[in-house]
Amino acid sequence: MTPPTALRQAEEIYRRMAFDTFAQDLKMGLNLGFCRTFAVPEIARVLTATGPDDPAHPGPRQGDRRVDVSVTPEADALWAATRDLLAGRVPGVLGPLAGSAADSLLDEELRRALGVGRPAMPVRAATHTALRLRAATGRVRRRIRGSHRPAGMSMVQ
Template sequence: MSALREAEETYRRMAYDTFAQDLKMGFNLGFCRTFAVPEIARVLAATGRMTQHTRVRAKATGAMMYGLFEHGLDSEQGAGTIAALDRLHAPFAIGDDAFRYVLACFDLAPMSWCAAHAWRAPTDAERTASHTFYLGLADRLGIPEVPATWREFETWMRTYERAHFAATPQGRELWQATRGMLADRVPRVPRVLGPLAGAAADSLFDDRARDAFSARRPPALVRGATRAALRARAWRGRRTRAREAL
């Protein structure tokens, strides 16, 4: 079996079993993180889909990605999805670095979320499987010069963010359209915080990203309640997995 096929099998287990809910949350966070890059925010805001039909657009993106996870990059369904992605991006003048950054957000943000908040952290082998999958996707989409390892990609991503994150009206508009939906997807946190759930969503990002979204740093009470809810969720996940292993 090729390295890509093995990586796809490992990634499929993560997406549908090991980290099923956490991977989805990480994808949402990764996608939102792209709003902090002016070049990307302008394109997303210009179409109007993310601001006017936020949930529909998010669901469509998720369906395309999960179709790739389920069927594989070189399946008939995978080839159709990749062709659709090419058509979707063709009308826009987007630089290779911006495409690489979007790829980094889909590859690395879910793994970072799982490391911080899932019932256990991903192993190096699982992180490598993720990166191998996205290297394969980059190759099929014609995205050049993606770093060969996930650690190198993380370094590239941090450098890119320092150089390119900036506040824009489009980034703010996209985040305001999305933050409520994101808060709804953090299990139990909205119920804990009620009307402050939007601020809980803000607390899921670092200061650099919040500044680019023109979002305020949430109050300490909100940050603490969010962390506590996520720790409790991870603890419940560990207990559930331990019982299933008996």
């Protein structure tokens, strides 16, 4: 197999995974990663001033230095808006629980920086179980629909 063919096949596998099988998972992961920027006061101020959809928004430039993270009114407003957005996507009576479930996806350092309390054990357990079920159903669905390999590509090259 020539390198250009291997590269095209790798790109096809990535596209299938990113835009089909794992599209919602990747989107949620990117959104949670973006939420980490809310804890950086300078970024939170810019985001609340320009709106989180502004394509010119900055990202944290950590490099070798420690980035200052702290509770700010801007970070609080951004996280509250994110929780409301998530609650709007969860159907029916589970909607009000979405904010607490979202809180349980944050690590301890980020919860402290955003001023978010640790969710109750039943909420953390339910969120963990929901994620495990989502992963299991995704594996079953992939087995039913087939492989991510492009046609003609064997397992060992």
